[in-house]
Amino acid sequence: MPLHLNTLDADFEQAFTALLGMKREDSPDVDAIVAGIISDVRQRGDAALIELTARFDRLSLTPETIRFSEAEIDALIAKVPPIEAEALELAAERIRTYHAAQMPQDARWMDDAGAELGWRWTPIAAAGLYVPGGLASYPSSLLMNAIPAKVAGVKRLAVTVPTPDGxxxxxVLLAARLAGVDEVYRVGGAQAVAALAYGTATIPAVDKITGPGNAFVAAAKRRVFGKVGIDMIAGPSEILVIADGDNNPDWIALDLMSQAEHDASAQSILVTDSPAFAAAVxxxxxxxLTTLARAEIAGESWRDFGAIIIVRDMAEAVQLSNRIAPEHLEICTADPEALLTQIDHAGAIFLGQWTPEAIGDYIGGPNHVLPTARSARFSSGLSVMDFIKRTTIARMTPEALRAIGPAAEVLAASESLQAHGLSVTARLKALNEE
Amino acid sequence: MPLHLNTLDADFEQAFTALLGMKREDSPDVDAIVAGIISDVRQRGDAALIELTARFDRLSLTPETIRFSEAEIDALIAKVPPIEAEALELAAERIRTYHAAQMPQDARWMDDAGAELGWRWTPIAAAGLYVPGGLASYPSSLLMNAIPAKVAGVKRLAVTVPTPDGxxxxxVLLAARLAGVDEVYRVGGAQAVAALAYGTATIPAVDKITGPGNAFVAAAKRRVFGKVGIDMIAGPSEILVIADGDNNPDWIALDLMSQAEHDASAQSILVTDSPAFAAAVxxxxxxxLTTLARAEIAGESWRDFGAIIIVRDMAEAVQLSNRIAPEHLEICTADPEALLTQIDHAGAIFLGQWTPEAIGDYIGGPNHVLPTARSARFSSGLSVMDFIKRTTIARMTPEALRAIGPAAEVLAASESLQAHGLSVTARLKALNEE
Structure with missing residues (x-):
């Protein structure tokens, strides 16, 4: 049974705080193992990759077969049923259009002092995308990671995906093709992350690594951070549904279960002002939970981490949602727009009864890689911004240096940084002697 | 003597690769100590803060004196000479104007399928800014961290700054006042980071922590990451100057030394096509180095990490600069704009002979918190983007769900996520029965 809370209960605040602090994930400490794997790949390159792949994926590789050939990809893609290929193409197109709209502009301007200022955005040169193998090898995740990279202008996009038992x-390979991925390697685990970060004879190093993975992959990404950029380390998925009594309880139940079926550590929360609706859901x-294929996983998630919260009104619902800062937020009320403007923290919002969260997972257009575990308080979902960086630009005219240089001299002196000050003084002197 | 390289040398590639891989920082392993401090502050709150401050800063605090009172700040600010106050005010104003221009726009649109999509940007609610104490307590750094946060709309901005021996x-306090900082606490080290991340009776927890610090502060920020957001962990400063022979060698020498004087681990590199100019610099x-107040530090940096690279032409200079991805890049050539468009990776660019890098440290407007150690390949300097986050928005009309829902059903089935598919199917069924 999920947790039942009511804001009218005397112990509500205590119980809600406990819900906020709930630990849903036990990360095994694999750091020492991962350190060994990374060091091995750094030292022995492809030889280490091949050995580790034989051990973990029961797959025998050679330096020539680490990378999928285009012919191999063609042959695999030919097996995809047309209906699935068309769905994936539509998803790719919609994700591409949405992310293209995110691209920020460069800027240059001259200010009153005569200083020309601005910035330029440039793409990361090479990115690596980790794709899990086996059951969690989701083509949708590949699109969500790869398309923003390509929209951003990343020239070289490499994918690693383990292929257990070959x-x-x-x-997944069709998704890679549709997204414009340049290289696909059949390796996984911490060894794939190490190869992407440090490079081997077969896999040239990249500048940033994104994509989900198990505890080994997460630990490896943490370890190589600094040498390369990484995206967030995602936790188990979560959804919060704010719904009034005028909803179809079966639909909301499905939305809650669509998170719960991901993972026994997933969390689904219903917030409603209608006790009758809550009971119906x-x-x-x-x-x-008697019929779903993944009922065992979904049931465990619902029992251990699910919650139903009865609130007095929708203002209270918004307050609680802002304290939770959910990864996914569905607003199913008469006027969802009115609540939307009051939401301070959420990864992605789905408005109204015709927008099940699953639309966002696949086909809506926005990214489905989103901040979990309350990190929407301080971070955003994946976007083109993760694959570009900004260089600031400044050019002083002599006039500008005359106007603002003296203040720089004063501040440099106040921080006892003499050469800083002198680099301005020397130029001002030349200007004054003109 | 700095490293001398010439692209014509037979062993240039090898020597340049060694320069790229040079390790300039030996971070002492303070992780175990820091873990103990964080755990102590989490358990004992203010009592731990007070004890640790007595031990490390030789300062006796009470819960009432952990925070600077407004009267204390007023009294300290009154001591600032007017010329310094005016310089700081000009800097604050220019930094504010530049960062205000960075604020991105919200977006909403309806696409052809009838899906309404978009995003909203919202500020982080509470941010904490670590300011080092003693000699490295720079008012300019406070402005560079605090102003973007306030421009972004952060409501609560707390500063911690250790005050050794009181x-x-x-x-620094004037800078805090000018930037609109809300709270200033006289604590530092890992204990300050722990207090900001987990909160004490006196210091409420924040959502993100930024600002530079020593090895203890850096280790503490790494440890609390996840509970709160953090900014990058900055390494020692660096500058690359691309200059042709038509420059004043004394000015370029000062620019190089203005990085070198920061830190013995700083790095200053000159790239020029003129051997004569290189010799003059x-x-x-x-x-x-016989006159500078900080000649010892600057000399050590120049000797251990400085480099002069002679190139055949400016195209080669740009290529090398892109491989280095410098934190600061000065382009002092006849037509700096022509080179600018070829720069793929740099934290901040300073164009032309009237723009010494020190202008950017203090008064130019762009941020001086920039990616070091080649991380400009994948990251950007501090900006308003560090204090806001994006929530994506999707609303399906019935028409949109009819158009794209079936593809979501197909993809959910292909990933064996049944409830995902059913959440769409149930709604499509209702639409078809209408």
Whole structure:
């Protein structure tokens, strides 16, 4: 049974704070193992990759077969049923259009002092994308990571995807092709991250690594951070649904279960002002949990981390949502726009009854790589911004240096940085002697 | 003597690669100590803060004196000479104007399928800024961190600054006042970071921590990352100057030394197509190193990490600069704009002979918190973007769900996520029955 809270309860604040602080993930400490793997790949390159892949993926590789050939990709892609290929193409197109709209502009201007200022955005030169193998090898995740990179202008985009026992997912390779991925390697785990960060004879090093992975992959990404950039380390998925009584309880139950079925550590929370609706949703969930293919996982998530919170009104719902800062937020009320403007922290918002969160996972356009575990308080989902960087620009005219240089001299002196000050003084002197 | 390289040398590639891989920083392993301090502050709050401050800063505090009162700040600010106050005010105003221009726009649009998409930017609610104590307590750094936060709309901005032996820097407090900082606490080290991340009775927790610090502060920031956001962990400063022979060698020597005087681990590199100019700069540096107040630090940096690289032409200079991805890049050539467009990776660029890098440290407007150690390949300097986050928005009309929902059903099935698919199917069924 999920947690039942009511803001009218005397112990509500205590119980809600406990919900906020709930630890849903036990990361095994694999750091020492990962350190060994990274060091091995740095030292022995492809030889280490091949050995580790034989051990972990039961797959025998040579330097020539680490990378998928285009012919191999063609052959795999040919197996994808047309209906799936078309769905993936539509998803790729919609994700591309949405992310293209995110590209920021360069700027240059001259200010009153005569200083020309601005910035330029440039793409990361080479990015690596980790794609998990086996059951969690999601083509949708590949699109969500690879398309922003390519929209941003990343020239070289390499994918690593483990193929345990040599089994590759044709849809993942089709997604890679649709997204414009340049290289696909059949390696995984910490060894793939190490190869992307440090390079081997077969896999040239990249500048940034993104993509989800297990505890080994996460630990490896943390370790190589600094040498290369990394994206966030994502935790288990979560959804918060704010719904009034005028909703179909079966639909909301499905939305809650669509997070719960991801992972036993996922979290689904319903916030509503209608106790009757809450009861109806709970009944519907119970029924679903007798039929869903992944009922065991979804049931465990719902029992251990699910919650139903009854609030007095929607203002209270918004307050609680802002304290939770959910990864996914569905607002299913009569006027969702009115609540939207009051939401301070959320990864992605889905408005109204026709927008199940699953639309965002696949086809809506916005990214599905989003901040979990309350980190929407301080971070954003994946976007083109993760694959570009800004260089600031300044050019002083002699007039500008005359106007603002003396203040720089004063501040340099106040910080006891003499050469800083002199680099301005020397130039001002020349200007004054003109 | 700095490293001398010439692209014509047979062993140039090898020597340049060694320069790229040069390790300039030996971070002492303070992780175990820092873990203990954080755990102590989490458990004992203010009592731990007070004890640690007595031990490390030789300063006796009470819960009432951990925070600077407004009267204390007023009294300290009154000591700042007017010329310094005016310089700081001009700097604050220019930094504010530049960063205000960075604020991105929200977006909403309806696409052809009838899907309404977009995003909203919202500020981080509370941010903490670490300011080092003693000699490295720079008012300019306070402005560079605090102003972007306030421009972004951060409501609560807390500063921690250690005051060893109770000595506070009046300029730092004036900078805090000018930047609109809300709270200033006289604590530092890993204990200050722990207090900001987890909160104590006196210091409420924040959502993100930025600002430079020593090895203890850096290790503490790494440890609390996840609980709160952090900015980059900055390494020692660096500058690369691309200059042709038509420059004043004394000015370029000062620019090189203005980085070298920061830190013995700083790095200053001159790239020029004129061997004669290179020799003149080197002579000028040698002369400066007999007079500069911080000659010992600057000399050590120049000897251990400085480099002069002779190139055939400016195209080659740009290529080398892109491989280095410098934190600061000065382009002092006849047509700096022509080179600018070829620069792929740099934290900040200073164009032309009237723009010494020191202008950017204090008064130019762009941020001086910039990516070091080649991380400009994948990251940017501090900006308003560090204090806001993006929430994506999606709203499907019935028409949109009909158009793109079936593709989501197909993709959910291909990933074996049944509830995902059913959440769309249930709604499509209702639409079809209408």
């Amino acid at each position: 089994v590759a997912n044709p849809l 709970e009944t519907s969930v119970a029924k679903l | 000595v506070a820097n009046p300029l 080197e002579t000028s540096v040698a002369k400066l």
